[in-house]
Amino acid sequence: MIGLPDDYQGRELYVRVHSDASQIGLRGSVMIGARASLVNRLIAHNIDDVIVAAMAFLLGVICTIFSLIRNFRRVYLLLALFLLCASVIIWDQTQIRQLITTPSVFWAYFAATAYFLLPVSMVALFEITVGRGVFSLVRRIWQAHLGFAVAAPIISLSEGIGLAPIYFVFDIFVSVSLAVFFLVATGLFKNASYEARVLALGVCGFCLFLLFDIASAHNFISWRAPALDWGVLYFSAFVVAAFFYRFVRMQREYAALNETFENKVRDRTSTLEKKASALAESNRKESSARARMERLASIDPLTGALNRRAFLERAQHELNRARRYGGGFTLIMMDIDFFKRINDAYGHQAGDDVLKKISALCREACRGSDLFCRYGGEEFLFLLPVSSPYDAVSFAEYLRQSIEKLEILTRNEKQKISMTASFGVTGHIAEEDEPLEDLIAMADRALYQSKKEGRNRVSRVLPALEIDTA
Numbered sequence: 001m002i003g004l005p006d007d008y009q010g011r012e013l014y015v016r017v018h019s020d021a022s023q024i025g026l027r028g029s030v031m032i033g034a035r036a037s038l039v040n041r042l043i044a045h046n047i048d049d050v051i052v053a054a055m056a057f058l059l060g061v062i063c064t065i066f067s068l069i070r071n072f073r074r075v076y077l078l079l080a081l082f083l084l085c086a087s088v089i090i091w092d093q094t095q096i097r098q099l100i101t102t103p104s105v106f107w108a109y110f111a112a113t114a115y116f117l118l119p120v121s122m123v124a125l126f127e128i129t130v131g132r133g134v135f136s137l138v139r140r141i142w143q144a145h146l147g148f149a150v151a152a153p154i155i156s157l158s159e160g161i162g163l164a165p166i167y168f169v170f171d172i173f174v175s176v177s178l179a180v181f182f183l184v185a186t187g188l189f190k191n192a193s194y195e196a197r198v199l200a201l202g203v204c205g206f207c208l209f210l211l212f213d214i215a216s217a218h219n220f221i222s223w224r225a226p227a228l229d230w231g232v233l234y235f236s237a238f239v240v241a242a243f244f245y246r247f248v249r250m251q252r253e254y255a256a257l258n259e260t261f262e263n264k265v266r267d268r269t270s271t272l273e274k275k276a277s278a279l280a281e282s283n284r285k286e287s288s289a290r291a292r293m294e295r296l297a298s299i300d301p302l303t304g305a306l307n308r309r310a311f312l313e314r315a316q317h318e319l320n321r322a323r324r325y326g327g328g329f330t331l332i333m334m335d336i337d338f339f340k341r342i343n344d345a346y347g348h349q350a351g352d353d354v355l356k357k358i359s360a361l362c363r364e365a366c367r368g369s370d371l372f373c374r375y376g377g378e379e380f381l382f383l384l385p386v387s388s389p390y391d392a393v394s395f396a397e398y399l400r401q402s403i404e405k406l407e408i409l410t411r412n413e414k415q416k417i418s419m420t421a422s423f424g425v426t427g428h429i430a431e432e433d434e435p436l437e438d439l440i441a442m443a444d445r446a447l448y449q450s451k452k453e454g455r456n457r458v459s460r461v462l463p464a465l466e467i468d469t470a
Contacts, residue, residue, distance in 0.1 A: 202238025
């Protein structure tokens with residue numbers, strides 16, 4: 001501030017301002033007026049720069065923290081370097097800073113170093129993101145700028161050289177290196193990934209802002225206020241877009257990898273369950289998926305009845321229960337009469353339809369505790385817990401009559417198929433120790449008796465092993 005005499009009112013004031021680019025740091029401006037009006041003007045013209053500098057500083061601190069606790073540490077560290085350097089430069093170029101602090105030699109060198117480090121962070125970040133597609137020349141560019149940023153302040157202080165010549169050398173150096181970088185980035189752009197293209201546009205765009213700032217400082221174009229704040233916003237927007245794309249891509253890759261892993265686990269589990277089908281029932285409560293596999297392994301796929309293996313397991317369990325707690329059960333063996341004639345006359349598809357219809361009829365007639373299985377080709381076996389042989393005979397007779405009344409249309413619906421079935425019934429008393437195989441053989445004997453006597457009938461083996469035909 002310039003002091004004025006007491007009688008300055010109404011008198012003319014003449015001011016001569018001399019500007020030497022090598023002394024004021026390549027650019028500057030002088031404003032004369034009342035302090036209050038100058039303060040208001042500085043705040044109005046610099047508030048956007050102050051906001052951008054504060055945002056860049058805050059994001060830089062966040063990226064620094066992320067570089068310590070997350071993956072991609074080099075990426076976050078370079079982002080932090082760029083944002084912190086940009087915040088220092090933007091704040092240094094705002095005139096409002098003069099209202100808060102008095103410039104010092106330390107701050108001048110600190111701001112200069114931040115300015116020299118900008119190309120290092122941008123080009124190195126581009127190299128890390130693009131990866132193997134980058135020429136070694138890109139790495140040499142940021143390494144050379146890093147060496148300049150370290151050496152320039154040391155040489156300036158040790159040799160007594162002012163910062164203005166150092167800035168002049170840097171501007172020439174950065175203009176040449178950025179031109180080379182443009183050529184390299186353009187060569188990679190065609191075959192680069194979407195993420196690399198977005199980041200290349202961000203880096204090249206900020207370089208244009210930087211070159212515009214240099215050209216304005218050296219009067220190659222008319223002098224204008226620095227536009228680095230807009231350059232920082234531009235670069236930050238493209239970096240966010242590139243990393244958002246990377247995040248989405250990685251999430252998709254993780255999802256695909258997880259799905260592949262789950263499919264492999266599912267296939268391996270299925271294989272193990274088939275090999276260990278005897279243990280599947282005991283593990284039913286551990287997993288609903290394992291229970292479904294056990295059920296599929298126990299069911300005959302054509303008729304929906306239990307298969308032979310599953311029936312024998314459950315029948316043995318029922319036999320053990322009867323011996324331990326008392327009581328008995330009955331076995332019924334059923335065979336479809338002249339089933340081979342049906343296959344020969346109407347075809348195997350018709351034979352399959354007959355098996356399905358009769359199985360559905362039998363399952364509907366059974367109680368929830370009864371066991372029903374397909375024992376052989378057209379042979380079926382029933383186990384009725386807690387029932388007498390006389391109850392079993394009544395049940396078998398009901399099935400015999402129902403099957404006798406059943407008529408099945410062939411698939412072309414031109415013929416009706418009629419059929420009958422023969423039954424053999426036997427019973428088990430808890431005091432007896434017959435093996436399950438012997439009980440089934442007794443039921444088979446009764447079935448043989450039904451066939452011997454003309455089929456379409458029910459025969460039973462009484463406890464005294466006397467065959468009685470119902």
